[in-house]
Amino acid sequence: MTEFFDRHRPMLDAALDAVRQRAFWSPFPEIPSGKIYGESARQDGETGFAALRHAAFELPGHPNQRRLGAEVSPFGGALGITYPAADAATLIAAAQAAQPALAAASPEARVGACLEALVRLNHMSFLIGQATMHTTGQAFAMAFQAGGPHAQDRGLEAVAMAWDEMTRFAPQARWEKPQGKAAPILLEKHWSIVPAGLSLAIGCNTFPTWNSYSGIFASLATGNPVIVKPHPAAILPLALTVRVLREVLAEAGLPADSVLLAVDERGAEITQELATDPAVRLIDYTGSAAFGDWLRSHATQAQLFTEEAGVNTVTIAATDDFAGICDNLAFSLALYSGQMCTAPQNIYVPEGGIDTDQGRKSFDEVGLALAGAIDALLADPARAAGICGAIANQATLERVQQARGLGRVLRDSAPVGQGRTATPLLLALRDGDPACERECFGPVAFVVAVKDADAAIARAAELARRKGAITAALYDRDEARIARAAQTFAAAGVNLSVNLTGNIYVNQSAAFSDFHVTGANPAGNACLTDTAFVASRFRRAMWRRPAAA
Amino acid sequence: MTEFFDRHRPMLDAALDAVRQRAFWSPFPEIPSGKIYGESARQDGETGFAALRHAAFELPGHPNQRRLGAEVSPFGGALGITYPAADAATLIAAAQAAQPALAAASPEARVGACLEALVRLNHMSFLIGQATMHTTGQAFAMAFQAGGPHAQDRGLEAVAMAWDEMTRFAPQARWEKPQGKAAPILLEKHWSIVPAGLSLAIGCNTFPTWNSYSGIFASLATGNPVIVKPHPAAILPLALTVRVLREVLAEAGLPADSVLLAVDERGAEITQELATDPAVRLIDYTGSAAFGDWLRSHATQAQLFTEEAGVNTVTIAATDDFAGICDNLAFSLALYSGQMCTAPQNIYVPEGGIDTDQGRKSFDEVGLALAGAIDALLADPARAAGICGAIANQATLERVQQARGLGRVLRDSAPVGQGRTATPLLLALRDGDPACERECFGPVAFVVAVKDADAAIARAAELARRKGAITAALYDRDEARIARAAQTFAAAGVNLSVNLTGNIYVNQSAAFSDFHVTGANPAGNACLTDTAFVASRFRRAMWRRPAAA
Incomplete structure (x- = not known):
């Protein structure tokens, strides 16, 4: 079903135009204002966050062997939230079970689900802001922007690039080769998208959504089930994201397990086991260069997209x-x-x-x-x-x-x-x-x-x-x-x-215009979002046969 | 200078249209006919090949520490051709010296040079056919086609994809961010292409040009000097190619050493030394899975594009x-x-x-x-x-x-x-x-x-x-x-x-329509020519500053 795709097609087209022109554009307002997000939005966000605290976070249908979660707000106080958790093998198996149906879905179906999820996440920006604030230590205004609309922008940018790439070449062709005076050779050719495999998104403590949305949405749009592995100290913003994605996927008739949450605890991380599983073919990673080196040495079966460290x-x-x-x-x-x-x-x-x-x-x-x-x-x-x-x-x-x-x-x-x-x-x-x-x-x-x-x-x-x-x-x-x-x-x-002065800062990187990290020095090999970030997440396979004249 | 680019722009545009539509197209006729290539073309090819035999192959200005070459025709007889040869460090140094000027050249200048070289190579197809025949063992008709026009097609396809990718986004933008009632923030932004680094093309014995042109031309068009390392038994077709490229580059005001020939001998190959040099950032390889594995384990500083083995x-x-x-x-x-x-x-x-x-x-x-x-x-x-x-x-x-x-x-x-x-x-x-x-x-x-x-x-x-x-x-x-x-x-x-019958065969893969190797199974990770084949051969860097209102 492509109802979501049809509904959000104008936003997709505008995003594509924006990435080509690279002028200012965003469909997700960055101002935490009740006039934009609804008069009760701020209060709803605070109430929603309070309701999540000291409770079990529900992910219906998600693998759940035990409950884990020990987040503590940098502003003080344990969050007291526990999440459904499962070992690496169980998560891999669940993602593999979702894989065929996600791969068989049309690009429209997958892209439509991604767009709908981004719009729903946008409506939740005050709640995401609270969750980001109390896991990262960002003050609320920044947590709202970076955790909410700016992260959603990066997600949309990745979806738009993925769509553009999946539709770059004709999906079928009539190939007619002249043979001099003889009849031409006629073939019909058909191409389909072949996703790379399972995708692992390794989140960071400071920007759990902003740094992870590009990889999550690029992989999902191109048909790769995503295991989202948050930093143990910043789970909630990604857990909320996973829940929205699973809901939308199910509504779109796609497997909810196309997106899974891999919660672990400090000192008992399951990242290495996930990263080296033969089924994992894509890894998006934000974090230290030391663990980046480990991934390069050990996760050789996967394509790595990294943002590591540098000296600005x-x-x-x-x-x-x-x-x-x-x-x-x-x-x-x-x-x-x-x-x-x-x-x-x-x-x-x-x-x-x-x-x-x-x-x-x-x-x-x-x-x-x-x-x-x-x-x-x-x-x-x-x-x-x-x-x-x-x-x-x-x-x-x-x-x-x-x-x-x-x-x-x-x-x-x-x-x-x-x-x-x-x-x-x-x-x-x-x-x-x-x-x-x-x-x-x-x-x-x-x-x-x-x-x-x-x-x-x-x-x-x-x-x-x-x-x-x-x-x-x-x-x-x-x-x-x-x-x-x-x-x-x-x-x-x-x-x-x-010569930046006034209200614009070197730290700021705007989606649809600024490429974040060039990929051309040791600070990372991934660039948000250039073509290389999406193009190798899938391949094409053809079948051809003689066509009628 | 972009005279070459202007001259060949119609061919480039037609190639881009072809790769998008994936119908039959080629500017390089596959029939070895004097009516197309000139009445004396066949004879000129044979004469030209005879003149090259038992002689020193000249590459003016190329590093030349010694002469190597021991090719023997599978149809019988030593070719007796020696080529200028240099050790790996000398070739790396020469390529590095060429690097800044090649990187600083405009995409138009580099793409124009590539297009001109392909057209000149096309005019030499009878000679390339002889060279291919007597190094690969292909019968002449096939050697002409696969070594000449079909390889040129693959080269052109790669150049077209590289051009499309380099020009996909606006090279500059005026970024105007509204600030409510205050004046907007205005930035001017400029992007430049940053090539990945040195590129190594490792050729094979059976299709020296066909399997190598995609990588050579993709790297060169995107600004990476290419060291062409032929199989010791099939040097001549790539030596002719390198000579044409160096001539055209020089005419275009670009460093001739942007393309170098790495000749070695069986048992004393310099491939491993070249492949693991820290300056080499791109490797295109056609050959055994065993050496593919070696490259994956040892050439970890480079991006690998491989075609290996499989069971059809x-x-x-x-x-x-x-x-x-x-x-x-x-x-x-x-x-x-x-x-x-x-x-x-x-x-x-x-x-x-x-x-x-x-x-x-x-x-x-x-x-x-x-x-x-x-x-x-x-x-x-x-x-x-x-x-x-x-x-x-x-x-x-x-x-x-x-x-x-x-x-x-x-x-x-x-x-x-x-x-x-x-x-x-x-x-x-x-x-x-x-x-x-x-x-x-x-x-x-x-x-x-x-x-x-x-x-x-x-x-x-x-x-x-x-x-x-x-x-x-x-x-x-x-x-x-x-x-x-x-x-x-x-x-x-x-x-x-x-259901292929008649004059079309499963072996045949036509540029501009068939993607060769999907990249989605162990037969290879590279696909000729999808977007992933070109997109990561360069990156973009921006500079931005406040713009006048």
């Missing part, structure tokens, strides 16, 4: 708006306490200082102005809490403590608001300091003294090439150097933002 | 044209003495016989009729030599000798024509015989007794899934079973030909 950089060469860059970077560093894969870490400043609209600024003046801008941004405690949120993982807090000794403290980290929190730690370092060479995930940034702007650009690009980077930023007035930098960073496979 | 099957369930299927299969088995990755091996026939237009035929009658059709096809020695050609590799001849003992001989193999030759060996086997389970490359086929047609289809599909297969054929009159078989073989990732 800012180069400050010169500016016409010194206050503007300090304010802009302060927000980029403070937002969600730097727990974004797109947050800057190394801020390169020429040791001799820079030219600005406020005159020459020495290296120290730049560092202290940045520290001051962070202080000003976070002066109001309520606002500070709303920007920084909380720290998802205790290890991040310990990393901040240890980082203090790495350099000269320009601005110290401190608690803010409720729960496990930390504002940005800002340190001054010399170029070449080994601390600049590795990702220090969380609210830690280094202001690094370099010889000059050209050296900074070269260093930042070389680091991206060697260690990976998802974002780079440059502040400069020299158009020739900006042009050279664009080439240099492109060659290193990093997206570059130039 | 024919299922004979019933027919309205018994003589037609015998004649058709006889040609498929005899053509180039079965040395095609698409040639059938296991011919499943129900043990109780089949219904035909000539009445009921027992299992033995089917086997003997097939043997008789091969005998009739090869009765005239000159015609037989023109179909079978010669055996490329001595090991294949030895395999035929050993295969004789595997089952009951229905038709024995024998020499034919000049050189190292062998007509098809046809054996009768029982279902479940281990010999059916593995590829026996060369002029060996098994007529296998199975319970019934459904069992045959199930067995053939299961074998494809487990051991790989590139082609499957079915002869049947039962439309319901044909429909089921189409689904069964599709799920096993095999292209299926139904």
